[in-house]
Amino acid sequence: MELAQMIKSRRSIKRFEDREVSTALIxxxxxxxxxxxxxxxxxxxxxxxxxxxxxxxxxxxxKEWKMAKETNPAKKEEEGNKLYQKLMSNPAFLLVVMKENSNLAQREEDAAAISCLIQNFSLLAWEQNIGMTWHTQGWLQEQMVREAIGVKPGERIVANIHLGYPEMIPKAQPRTPAAELLTIIESK
Incomplete structure (x- = not known):
């Protein structure tokens, strides 16, 4: 598939087949x-x-974070299990973690580079018939979760990528043509 077509055909996938993606391929x-x-x-x-x-x-x-946060004792287990089951319906999770540079300008450039990396990964995965969705849930910043999954102090989780083979591919959503958003300056 040509790159332009791949960019236009790629979709965010939220439902996956019950099939593992090989670690070697990822x-x-x-x-x-x-x-x-x-x-x-x-x-x-x-x-x-x-x-x-x-x-x-x-x-x-x-799940443990969700249960600790739940104030209604009768709902603790139910809410924790519901979130656990929802997460386990995803074939794989890939966390993209950024070292937070103390220099704000460098940190911004690093975040942009990571976004480019994620787009590269997304297109490469799509080429292999693997779909993904980029998530940034608030609980990714919770100390309890961070410690349990191995995120170190001075690091930020930029993306929680859910990935797998698509069960369903959604239809394309319209995009505003760039021409409508482009300001052209060709003279002084």
């Missing part, structure tokens, strides 16, 4: 995705992959 896609533009070549990223039975570690960490 690693191979990441090896290419890291060729994203990156000012000063800081390479501020690292990845945490929860795949196969490893998904349980991630889902349990979030």
């Amino acid at each position: 690693s191979e896609l990441l090896d290419t995705a890291v060729w994203a533009p990156n000012h000063h070549l800081t390479q501020p990223w690292r990845f945490i992959l929860f795949n196969g039975e490893g998904r349980e570690k991630f889902a349990n960490a979030v």
Whole structure:
């Protein structure tokens, strides 16, 4: 598929087949995705992959946080289990973690580079018939969850990518043509 067509055909996938994506394939896609533009070549990223039975570690960490947060004792277990089941319906979770540079300008450039890396990964995965959705749930910043999944102080989770083989591919949503958003200045 040509790049322009791939960009236009890619979708955010929320429902996946009950089929594992190989860790080796995910690693191979990441090896290419890291060729994203990156000012000063800081390479501020690292990845945490929860795949196969490893998904349980991630889902349990979030479940425990949900249960600790729930104020109604009668709902604690129910709410925790509901979130656990929802998470376990995803074949894999890939966390993209950024080292937070103390220099604000560099941190902004690093965040932009990571966004480019995620787009690269998304297109590479789509080329392999793997779909994904980029999530930034608030609980990813909760200390209890961060510690349980191995996120260190001074790091920020930029993305919680749910990925797998699509069960259903949604229809394209319309985009505003760039021409409607473009200001052209061709003279002084």
